[in-house]
Amino acid sequence: xxxALTAALGVAAWxxxxxxxxxxxxxxxxxxxxxPFVEADPGDPSQVRGFDVEVAETIARSLGRRARFVQVQWxxxxxxxxxxxxxxxxSGVEDTPARRARHAVTIPYFEFREVLAVRPDDRxxxxxxxxxxGRRVATLGATMAYDILVAARDSxxxxxxxxxxxxxxxxxxxxxRVDAVLLDHIIAARARRRLGSEGLVIExxxxxxxxxxxxxxxxxxxxxxxxxxxxxxxMRDGTLERIFRRWQVWDASQxxxxxxxxxxxxxxxxxxxxxxxxxxxxxLPSLGRAALVTAVLSVLSMAVAVVVGGVVASGRxxxxxxxxxxxxxxxxxxxxxxxxxxxxxxxxxxxxxxxLPAFLAAVLGLGLNYGAYEAEIYRxxxxxxxxTQLEAARTLGFSExxxxxxxxxxxxxxxxxxxxxxxxxxxxxxxxxxSVLTVxxxxxxxxxxxxxxxxxIVPGMLCAVVYLAMSLPLARLGRRLERRWRTA
Amino acid sequence: xxxxxxxxxxxxxxxxxxxxxxxxxxVRRGEVVALMGPSGAGKTSAxxxxxxxxxxxxxxxxxxxxALEPGPVPPESRLKPLRRRVGLVFQGHxxxxxxxxxxxxxxxxxxxxxxxxxEADDTARRLLDxxxxxxxxxxxxxxxxxxxxxxxxxxxxxxxxxxxxxMDEPTAALDPARRGALxxxxxxxxxxxxxxxxxxATHDVEFARACADRVAILADGMVVEAGSATEVLDRPGHPAxxxxxxxxxxx
Numbered sequence: 001x002x003x004a005l006t007a008a009l010g011v012a013a014w015x016x017x018x019x020x021x022x023x024x025x026x027x028x029x030x031x032x033x034x035x036p037f038v039e040a041d042p043g044d045p046s047q048v049r050g051f052d053v054e055v056a057e058t059i060a061r062s063l064g065r066r067a068r069f070v071q072v073q074w075x076x077x078x079x080x081x082x083x084x085x086x087x088x089x090x091s092g093v094e095d096t097p098a099r100r101a102r103h104a105v106t107i108p109y110f111e112f113r114e115v116l117a118v119r120p121d122d123r124x125x126x127x128x129x130x131x132x133x134g135r136r137v138a139t140l141g142a143t144m145a146y147d148i149l150v151a152a153r154d155s156x157x158x159x160x161x162x163x164x165x166x167x168x169x170x171x172x173x174x175x176x177r178v179d180a181v182l183l184d185h186i187i188a189a190r191a192r193r194r195l196g197s198e199g200l201v202i203e204x205x206x207x208x209x210x211x212x213x214x215x216x217x218x219x220x221x222x223x224x225x226x227x228x229x230x231x232x233x234x235m236r237d238g239t240l241e242r243i244f245r246r247w248q249v250w251d252a253s254q255x256x257x258x259x260x261x262x263x264x265x266x267x268x269x270x271x272x273x274x275x276x277x278x279x280x281x282x283x284l285p286s287l288g289r290a291a292l293v294t295a296v297l298s299v300l301s302m303a304v305a306v307v308v309g310g311v312v313a314s315g316r317x318x319x320x321x322x323x324x325x326x327x328x329x330x331x332x333x334x335x336x337x338x339x340x341x342x343x344x345x346x347x348x349x350x351x352x353x354x355x356l357p358a359f360l361a362a363v364l365g366l367g368l369n370y371g372a373y374e375a376e377i378y379r380x381x382x383x384x385x386x387x388t389q390l391e392a393a394r395t396l397g398f399s400e401x402x403x404x405x406x407x408x409x410x411x412x413x414x415x416x417x418x419x420x421x422x423x424x425x426x427x428x429x430x431x432x433x434x435s436v437l438t439v440x441x442x443x444x445x446x447x448x449x450x451x452x453x454x455x456x457i458v459p460g461m462l463c464a465v466v467y468l469a470m471s472l473p474l475a476r477l478g479r480r481l482e483r484r485w486r487t488a
Numbered sequence: 489x490x491x492x493x494x495x496x497x498x499x500x501x502x503x504x505x506x507x508x509x510x511x512x513x514x515v516r517r518g519e520v521v522a523l524m525g526p527s528g529a530g531k532t533s534a535x536x537x538x539x540x541x542x543x544x545x546x547x548x549x550x551x552x553x554x555a556l557e558p559g560p561v562p563p564e565s566r567l568k569p570l571r572r573r574v575g576l577v578f579q580g581h582x583x584x585x586x587x588x589x590x591x592x593x594x595x596x597x598x599x600x601x602x603x604x605x606x607e608a609d610d611t612a613r614r615l616l617d618x619x620x621x622x623x624x625x626x627x628x629x630x631x632x633x634x635x636x637x638x639x640x641x642x643x644x645x646x647x648x649x650x651x652x653x654x655m656d657e658p659t660a661a662l663d664p665a666r667r668g669a670l671x672x673x674x675x676x677x678x679x680x681x682x683x684x685x686x687x688x689a690t691h692d693v694e695f696a697r698a699c700a701d702r703v704a705i706l707a708d709g710m711v712v713e714a715g716s717a718t719e720v721l722d723r724p725g726h727p728a729x730x731x732x733x734x735x736x737x738x739x
Contacts, residue, residue: 096522254654337642386582386585388578388580389582389583390584391541391578391582392576392578392582392583392584392644393537393584394541394564394571394646395541395571395573395574395575396575396595396596396600396644396645396647396648397568397571397572397596397600397648398596398599398600399564399565401598402599406595406599407584410586411584411585411586414586468639485586
């Protein structure tokens, strides 16, 4: 327990984006979004790069701070910034009225076009949404494109398909599962590079125009104003243009946007981004660190689950009626609702009351959830110990506590061992869900690389091997203990 | 000499059915008393009431000066004096499945009487030896034969040295040769250490004849006939006794 705790503290400190004294500007983004926004640097996967990374660094510099990246799931950027995980979210965050209403939003720093991607055979066939009546059109959920499609679904009768990532809409387009994909031109261009022009073509006409902005907590409008000043300066002195050119996303509409916003024409500077080969070996250290996070997280969560399970099971077996009812409600509530929902409530929902660090919230969330399952195992195991043994213990003068400790508990533990091992292995894998709380563990890290290098095959196999390397010894240990105790 | 165990007009009901309706029995030190009756007559309930494992509804139970009153079973903290006075050997032995024979016997010595480990183990080993199961000290209950498990259970019940030992159907799982040996063992237990009282619930007539000083016949929740083993079993006076003997005689 002590070494585990020390390790956990180490991990927490190392993860602990939270407590760095001023001099840093914490900014949140999703490296799973990949280039050119934010991606893990193939040369050093513990670092990120991309135009949003450089925009963040530019802002930080002009604020006299050092930029510090915080990984967050793209769809959670708004909640995360509001609860203070970082000061500003920059990761292809779109300017929408809803976002403006709920958060402090910077001036736009990039203009994108929502464009339609279609199969080459369909080139020119559906140049706008109206022509797509009755067809399936895919996009990434929670985006402006999705809102456009939902509106078009009602007015034009097309079928909107929402995806959790921006890779599968295009692969499904190539596979013929959808007829078009509506997303911004940067993502579309990336998909065309990945799949080739024989896979898909991009219709030149923009369906709509939108902007990327930085998002800050509603209460942070003062910082937002400073960021706006920094962005305007960067537009005027050519810094932003250099960044966008370096990432090959500069075009005339950016110049127009800058003129509109900052009132000046940009200077000229060109240099090309050099992509180093994304060697798998470069990712191994980060995968190793992520695996350590998964292992420590699982061990600590299981420790919490065992304690919670023990308390709840004792309450259900020994407690008076009100305690039994309370414990039953707890067990049924936890078992009856998704773990993902519980994690969200614990981390985002309660952030107004108690602001848990992400790692602690992850340990608590998993521990409290699995505690309910452990409780049921322990209760069953306690009740499986023969009643006459308990009576025999009473006639010998043992107190109830002694009976639990000396007679009932040890035997219940033997009954509980196999299902406990099972749960621990399940928890190891369920721990991947905590990536929604900005904790980067093994699966999240794998997803980041897979998206960055454009294939799941090698990262997926590596990830599976690491999980198996952790779960198989556990299963073996469980079986050994069972065998040793079977005689009893 | 006053009785070690005095059960006076004991009433006990389960789910609205009267099981015992005024059972009266006495057991003195050094004496083996058999409580006899067919299955379901309430023998086990009587034993369990004396061991304070079930509530009873009327009458009075006194064990060596400690009285139990009708009503719910008192909390264990109030029963400590009773626990030191009464040992119970369950029909199925109820040995602690995760502990060896020696540990089963030593457990109460260590944790209830708070003896040191070596002392508790010594006492336990002597008890197992005296009951001829010393060689099985390291065996787990699942590795013991029925006769061995029973002797370990007796040793465990005797470990805190209670003056009164209750036994529920001790011959149920024994072959005839073993029954004879058990009878001799129990006579020895009753005679040892200034005399112990043994109250044995059984429907085994041969065993009662060989082992018991006195016999009480239980029928309709009451003792219908009592006296010395030879008196009652050789010259049965009550139809219930005759029925019991007839059943024992038929194969």
